[in-house]
Amino acid sequence: MPTGPKGQKRPADVIGNAVRVMRIATGEEADDVIDDGKDPAAKALGAKGGKKRAENMTPERRAEIAKKAAEKRWGPRSE
Known part of the structure; x- marks a missing residue:
């Protein structure tokens, strides 16, 4: 089942x-x-974490992280 x-x-x-x-x-x-088994308050705070992190970053740093993620996703395969 x-x-x-x-x-x-x-x-x-x-x-x-x-x-x-x-x-x-x-x-x-x-x-x-x-x-x-997870605390509901901790789950609520965890959902806010990424947004808060992005607010505190400079646009240059966000762009750097986005470029690195795009390279990992769309770059050559490492099989």
């Missing part, structure tokens, strides 16, 4: 998944959400 992004079990077919959603909506089945 396939698993969702957080490891929860879910039906492999569309009909089975629709039936499960219906059972959760009517209260016949519990909607178990697995706790990932």
Whole structure:
């Protein structure tokens, strides 16, 4: 049986998944959400990190990082 992004079990077919959603909506089945063990406040701060870092950088430094990333992505393959 396939698993969702957080490891929860879910039906492999569309009909089975629709039936499960219906059972959760009517209260016949519990909607178990697995706790990932991360602090919600830390997750919220982490989402802001990249934007804050970019604000503190000079345009030249941002361009330098972007060029390096483009070279890694589009440069010659190292197989």
